[in-house]
Structure formats: C-alpha cells, structure tokens
Amino acid sequence: MNAVRKEPSRFMMGIAQIGACGIFLLQILRAIPASLRHIGETARQVWFVGAMSLVIIMTCGLFVGMVLGLQLYYVLSIFGGTAALGTVVSLSLYRELGPVVTALLFAGRAGTSITAEIGLMRATDQLDAMEMMAVDPLAFVVAPRFIAGIIAMPILACVFNVMGIFGAHLVGVSWLGLDNGTFWSNMTSSVDVWKDVINGLWKSLAFGVVCALIATFQGYTTAPTSEGVAYATTRTVVFSSIATLAIDFVMTAFLM
Amino acid sequence: MAQRQSFQIGTGLFILLGFAALAYLATQTTSLANYRQGDSYTLKARFTNIGQLKLRAPVKVAGVRVGSVSEIVLEPDKLDALVSLSVDKRFDKIPDDSAAAVFTSGLLGDQYISLQPGGSPDMFKNNDEVVLTQSSMQLEELIGKYLVGSDSGKAGDKNAPAQPASTPPADKSTKPQEK
Numbered sequence: 041m042n043a044v045r046k047e048p049s050r051f052m053m054g055i056a057q058i059g060a061c062g063i064f065l066l067q068i069l070r071a072i073p074a075s076l077r078h079i080g081e082t083a084r085q086v087w088f089v090g091a092m093s094l095v096i097i098m099t100c101g102l103f104v105g106m107v108l109g110l111q112l113y114y115v116l117s118i119f120g121g122t123a124a125l126g127t128v129v130s131l132s133l134y135r136e137l138g139p140v141v142t143a144l145l146f147a148g149r150a151g152t153s154i155t156a157e158i159g160l161m162r163a164t165d166q167l168d169a170m171e172m173m174a175v176d177p178l179a180f181v182v183a184p185r186f187i188a189g190i191i192a193m194p195i196l197a198c199v200f201n202v203m204g205i206f207g208a209h210l211v212g213v214s215w216l217g218l219d220n221g222t223f224w225s226n227m228t229s230s231v232d233v234w235k236d237v238i239n240g241l242w243k244s245l246a247f248g249v250v251c252a253l254i255a256t257f258q259g260y261t262t263a264p265t266s267e268g269v270a271y272a273t274t275r276t277v278v279f280s281s282i283a284t285l286a287i288d289f290v291m292t293a294f295l296m
Numbered sequence: 297m298a299q300r301q302s303f304q305i306g307t308g309l310f311i312l313l314g315f316a317a318l319a320y321l322a323t324q325t326t327s328l329a330n331y332r333q334g335d336s337y338t339l340k341a342r343f344t345n346i347g348q349l350k351l352r353a354p355v356k357v358a359g360v361r362v363g364s365v366s367e368i369v370l371e372p373d374k375l376d377a378l379v380s381l382s383v384d385k386r387f388d389k390i391p392d393d394s395a396a397a398v399f400t401s402g403l404l405g406d407q408y409i410s411l412q413p414g415g416s417p418d419m420f421k422n423n424d425e426v427v428l429t430q431s432s433m434q435l436e437e438l439i440g441k442y443l444v445g446s447d448s449g450k451a452g453d454k455n456a457p458a459q460p461a462s463t464p465p466a467d468k469s470t471k472p473q474e475k
Contacts, residue, residue: 083307091310195314202317228329229406233322
C-alpha cells in the first residue's frame with residue numbers, strides 16, 4: 041500500500057474523464073427503457089432543447105448562407121464560374137457547415153442549459169432526493185434530455201440548411217443578379233440525396249449524441265457548488281466544440 | 297395537463313418541421329428534383345464515346361430539358377456505348393432523323409445529350425434508335441490532336457524527300473541563330 045497517495049497527473053485525469061463519460065453513456069442507454077414511461081417529459085425536452093433553439097439556428101443559417109453566397113460569388117467570379125454558386129453553397133452546407141455550425145450553436149444554446157439545469161439539480165441535492173424516493177434520476181432527468189438532443193440535432197441541421205440555401209439565393213439571385221434557373225438547375229444536377237443530404241444527416245445525428253452526452257455528463261458529475269456548475273457549463277461548450285470538430289474530421293474521412 | 301398537451305403539440309410541430317425541411321432539401325435541391333416519373337418513351341442511341349455522361353443526365357432539345365438518360369451499357373460485340381434516353385411523352389413530335397450529340401454545359405459543366413431535330417415527316421416512336429450520333433468531344437483528345445498534328449507537320453517537312461532542295465536556305469538562315 042502506498043503510504044502517500046500520489047495525485048494523478050492531468051493526463052490520467054483526462055483519460056479517467058473519458059472513461060467515466062463512456063460508462064455514463066452505457067448507464068443512460070440502460071435507463072432509456074425506463075425513461076420511455078415518461079415519454080411526455082422527453083417531448084417537453086424536445087421542445088426546450090430543439091424548438092426553442094429554432095430562432096438562433098434559423099437566423100444563423102440565413103446569415104451563413106448569405107455570407108457563403110457573397111464569398112463564393114467573389115471566388116467563383118475569378119474563374120468565371122458564378123453559375124456554380126448554388127451547387128457550391130448547397131454542397132458545403134449539406135456536407136459540412138450545416139451539421140457542424142448547428143452542433144456548435146446547439147452546444148452553446150441548448151447544451152449549456154442542460155448542463156446548468158442538471159448541475160443545479162445536483163448542487164441543490166434534487167438528484168439525491170429523487171434517488172431517495174426510488175426515482176432513477178438517470179431515467180427521469182438525464183435520459184429524456186439525452187434523447188431530446190439526439191432528436192433535435194438533425195432537425196435543426198435540416199432547418200439550418202434550408203435557411204442557408206434561402207440566404208444564398210437571396211444574395212446570389214436577388215442582389216448579385218445570378219439567373220434563378222441556373223442557380224437551381226446547377227444545384228439539382230450535382231447534389232445527390234444519399235451522398236450529400238443523408239450523409240450530412242448522419243453527421244448531425246452523431247453530433248447530437250456527442251453534444252447531448254457531454255452536456256448531461258458535465259451536469260451530472262458537476263461539483264455541487266455554484267462555481268462547479270459554472271465550470272461544468274464552460275467545459276460543456278469547450279468539449280462539445282472540440283468533440284464535434286474532431287468527429288467531423290473522422291466522419292468526413294470515412295463517409296467521403 | 298393542458299400545459300403538457302401544448303408542449304406535446306409544439307414538439308410534434310417541431311418534428312414535423314424537421315421532416316418538412318428534410319423533404320424540401322431532398323426533393324427540391326437534389327437530383328431528385330429532375331426525377332419526374334411521368335409517362336415517357338424510350339429512344340436508343342449508340343455512341344463511340346460518351347465521355348463523362350452519367351445516368352439521369354438531361355436530354356435536351358433546343359436547350360430545353362425533355363427527358364433523361366435512363367441506362368448506359370456497353371455493347372460487348374461492337375464496343376459501343378448504348379444509351380437509353382427516356383423522353384417525356386409530351387414531346388412526341390421529334391422527327392426520326394434527328395441527331396443525338398453528347399455536349400457539355402459550359403466549359404466545365406455536366407454533360408448532357410442534345411437532340412438536334414431533323415426534317416423527316418415521321419416521328420420517333422418507343423424503342424426507336426437514333427442513328428445519327430455524335431460522340432462526346434474530349435478536351436484531351438482535341439489538345440492531343442492539336443499537339444500531335446503540329447508535330448507531325450514539322451516532322452513531315454524534315455523527312456520529306458522533295459523538301460531538302462528548299463530547306464538549305466532556311467537552314468542557313470536559322471543556323472546563326474542556333475549556334
């Protein structure tokens with residue numbers, strides 16, 4: 041036996057965090073059947089996590105589409121290929137920007153609120169109280185939010201894409217004077233349902249799992265102080281963003 | 297309870313919105329938008345080279361889309377590409393001596409098949425073959441032909457037996473420059 045217990049290094053603590061997160065995922069998955077009895081709670085969370093994020097997602101989608109329209113118009117005009125604007129905007133939105141930016145916004149808008157809510161429940165001993173009453177907090181609090189995140193993310197990504205296309209159409213066709221028919225026909229002739237739209241949907245589904253898992257995990261394991269909740273909320277945004285972009289790279293490499 | 301009900305309605309609307317957005321993306325902005333399974337008839341055309349022609353590429357008359365490429369197979373004995381064009385039933389007044397050509401939209405765009413109307417009084421019917429075809433114009437081939445063509449012209453000049461009489465003066469004039 042060690043007389044003095046050595047403080048584990050930061051690196052080892054990071055590994056332990058990842059391990060704890062994995063175990064937490066298994067616990068949530070085990071609690072999902074029990075949480076289906078509170079299906080109304082899941083629906084309520086889809087409303088809070090998803091529908092309440094619509095405004096920010098739609099606004100940002102519109103602006104991202106408009107910026108893409110402007111920037112790509114400039115770049116394409118160098119090569120005399122402005123007719124391809126619709127194609128380039130839709131491909132970059134569906135394959136990359138839609139899922140990723142939605143996930144980043146989702147982590148900031150919904151992930152933090154999930155973490156803060158669960159974290160405050162932890163800090164005010166509500167989770168312990170539930171356990172005392174033989175209510176599994178994983179099934180009643182965590183799993184509905186987790187499922188809601190997974191349901192909401194692909195929906196938000198689709199809405200983001202639609203708004204982005206509208207934004208690019210607004211800039212390209214209405215302002216810069218591209219031909220409406222060229223814009224759409226070039227897009228429809230080179231965008232594929234399975235390779236582009238569904239491919240992006242898989243990505244956003246994966247981001248939904250990761251962001252919801254990180255948000256609930258950080259909230260559930262927070263230090264039960266106000267400072268702890270603040271740290272947990274920050275970590276949710278940081279880790280969600282890193283995980284989203286890292287997984288995005290891996291999935292792009294595999295799904296190409 | 298009424299509050300819970302309203303949440304469920306809102307959630308339901310949100311999920312429906314998601315499906316609507318997905319349906320819009322999938323059907324209006326992708327190749328599915330061009331995929332209209334209306335009544336159509338099939339024409340066949342043989343090409344020696346179809347270039348980058350793909351399935352569901354548009355078939356156009358006078359630049360207007362009238363159908364799409366439904367099948368591309370290689371004929372094993374002739375080694376020709378047999379392309380099936382499915383043309384919308386509405387456009388059934390295409391003369392049967394019309395020509396089919398593989399064109400590229402723009403310099404770098406996708407390839408499509410253009411039907412150039414002929415003057416025959418008879419119209420194409422289902423499963424007719426378009427006899428007059430023009431293969432895809434390959435940029436590489438054109439460039440290759442140009443380069444090789446100019447090369448062989450020079451080579452011919454040097455090797456041709458009738459030329460030497462006329463070349464020495466030219467050689468003389470170029471020699472100072474060469475040395």
